[in-house]
Amino acid sequence: MASRAVCRVESAVIRWCLPAVACAVVAMNTGPSIAGGAPLLRDVIDVGGRPYLRTVIRPLLSAAGDDDRSVYVRDGVCAYIAFAGHAPVQDDALLLRHFGPDMQPLHDDALVAVDPPNVYSAARGSGGTYVVWMPTAGYWQVMLSGIDVTGSPIIDPPATVAVMPEGFQAGYTSVAVGESGTFVAFGIRNVEGNTRQELHGRWLALNGGFLTPQFPVSTLAPHMSEGVYDSHVLGSGNALVLGSQGTRTWDSMRAWVKLLSPTGSVIRTVDLDSLPSEGGAILQRSGGLSVVYMRITSGYQRVATILRKLDFELNTVGPDVELPLQTGFWTSAPDGRIALAGVPNGALDIRVRLFDADGNAVSDWIDPAGPALAPPRKSQWGLTTQGVAYDADGTVWVAFESTEGGIRSYLSQLRPLPPGDLDGDGRLTNFDIDPFVLALTNREAYQAAFPHIPPEAIDILGDMNGDGVLTNFDIDPFVEALVNGP
Numbered sequence: 059m060a061s062r063a064v065c066r067v068e069s070a071v072i073r074w075c076l077p078a079v080a081c082a083v084v085a086m087n088t089g090p091s092i093a094g095g096a097p098l099l100r101d102v103i104d105v106g107g108r109p110y111l112r113t114v115i116r117p118l119l120s121a122a123g124d125d126d127r128s129v130y131v132r133d134g135v136c137a138y139i140a141f142a143g144h145a146p147v148q149d150d151a152l153l154l155r156h157f158g159p160d161m162q163p164l165h166d167d168a169l170v171a172v173d174p175p176n177v178y179s180a181a182r183g184s185g186g187t188y189v190v191w192m193p194t195a196g197y198w199q200v201m202l203s204g205i206d207v208t209g210s211p212i213i214d215p216p217a218t219v220a221v222m223p224e225g226f227q228a229g230y231t232s233v234a235v236g237e238s239g240t241f242v243a244f245g246i247r248n249v250e251g252n253t254r255q256e257l258h259g260r261w262l263a264l265n266g267g268f269l270t271p272q273f274p275v276s277t278l279a280p281h282m283s284e285g286v287y288d289s290h291v292l293g294s295g296n297a298l299v300l301g302s303q304g305t306r307t308w309d310s311m312r313a314w315v316k317l318l319s320p321t322g323s324v325i326r327t328v329d330l331d332s333l334p335s336e337g338g339a340i341l342q343r344s345g346g347l348s349v350v351y352m353r354i355t356s357g358y359q360r361v362a363t364i365l366r367k368l369d370f371e372l373n374t375v376g377p378d379v380e381l382p383l384q385t386g387f388w389t390s391a392p393d394g395r396i397a398l399a400g401v402p403n404g405a406l407d408i409r410v411r412l413f414d415a416d417g418n419a420v421s422d423w424i425d426p427a428g429p430a431l432a433p434p435r436k437s438q439w440g441l442t443t444q445g446v447a448y449d450a451d452g453t454v455w456v457a458f459e460s461t462e463g464g465i466r467s468y469l470s471q472l473r474p475l476p477p478g479d480l481d482g483d484g485r486l487t488n489f490d491i492d493p494f495v496l497a498l499t500n501r502e503a504y505q506a507a508f509p510h511i512p513p514e515a516i517d518i519l520g521d522m523n524g525d526g527v528l529t530n531f532d533i534d535p536f537v538e539a540l541v542n543g544p
């Protein structure tokens with residue numbers, strides 16, 4: 059039976075590829091290797107009914123402590139950014155490293171010194187440029203720096219620009235970098251004996267030049283306070299900013315979103331809720347954006363997480379969705395699919411969950427660390443970090459820490475594998491024919507040839523007809539997928 063199966067699949071494939079002379083040599087591929095150290099874990103898991111390759115590495119070579127880890131991903135390249143912690147001065151440098159689609163490091167650690175040493179947040183721009191946002195004595199300034207994917211400095215030496223004059227406060231403040239080499243910064247100033255606050259913004263070029271004067275985003279009534287939670291520069295050159303304001307009590311806070319022009323005028327303000335609420339995050343969506351905000355209680359408990367879909371003029375698209383989330387970090391793929399990383403209620407450990415663009419969960423909670431590290435493994439909390447990134451191809455990158463052997467940072471990749479990808483390299487190709495046949499006919503030999511793929515993953519990867527196991531009934535769909543695509 060088995061040998062007949064082999065003949066069927068191989069003859070079918072040979073019939074298909076002989077005219078193209080494409081598969082004269084079918085080599086065994088043991089999967090991508092990771093330069094600079096073996097991964098701590100590489101296995102295949104079921105994510106919402108699909109096989110995903112889960113890989114865990116240590117992202118940094120340096121022994122320096124790091125915190126506030128963020129990941130940003132685009133076109134398969136992941137940028138890992140952390141604030142270096144060098145006692146007694148914390149956050150005096152940024153550590154940056156880029157990784158390719160197979161998690162191969164593209165360069166060694168790059169260390170960008172931050173002077174003065176007080177990193178508040180970092181925003182990633184196009185082309186690997188980073189804007190570091192930091193409060194200094196009495197005013198806000200930014201440091202313009204960054205490295206490209208080879209590890210070379212982009213702005214060398216880093217340029218420091220005072221964005222807001224004296225009197226601006228640390229607080230919930232934000233900076234967003236656009237694709238066209240501009241960025242917008244926001245700062246809060248206390249006025250009239252600290253009885254009133256003003257929120258201001260300013261557009262700048264990436265060389266530090268001012269494109270606008272400071273402009274008021276909102277002027278609050280006395281005893282009102284405000285915070286900016288996230289901002290985003292649109293392709294049109296407009297900016298979206300998400301915040302909330304109230305009378306310095308949680309039950310008075312209301313979340314809002316504003317659309318700003320490149321000259322700083324407020325084009326439109328939308329109040330997101332009539333109930334106590336605070337801002338969350340702005341997510342990408344095909345043809346628009348989504349905002350995530352939280353309903354809160356007067357004692358500051360988050361009671362609901364709301365996803366609102368907007369077009370680029372801030373018109374609501376479709377009904378709101380209440381996400382089953384308490385807290386964590388959100389990110390979106392360009393088509394709007396959402397990935398969340400955080401610690402679920404009642405748990406100690408970081409988990410990841412995936413949602414479609416309408417906010418429906420498409421997976422259970424996924425453990426990004428697996429058995430590689432003992433619990434607890436934590437995400438980073440705070441407004442200034444982005445611990446999860448979602449690429450267009452569905453790959454999810456997660457930055458987290460573990461206290462095993464001291465607090466150390468880790469980087470996990472969850473990469474969807476197409477069904478039939480029995481060599482686990484992320485693509486269904488002719489190189490999967492021999493592994494498919496081997497898994498079908500001799501599982502022990504398959505496990506010896508592909509030790510990074512756990513035995514229980516064979517049926518996840520090899521099941522082509524949806525019955526949950528790899529059998530001869532999967533041969534025809536395998537050939538069909540190889541010939542015509544999945």
Ligand SMILES: [Ca+2]
Nearest residue numbers: 479483485490
């Ligand atoms: Ca493959």
Ligand SMILES: [Ca+2]
Nearest residue numbers: 521523525527
């Ligand atoms: Ca099957």
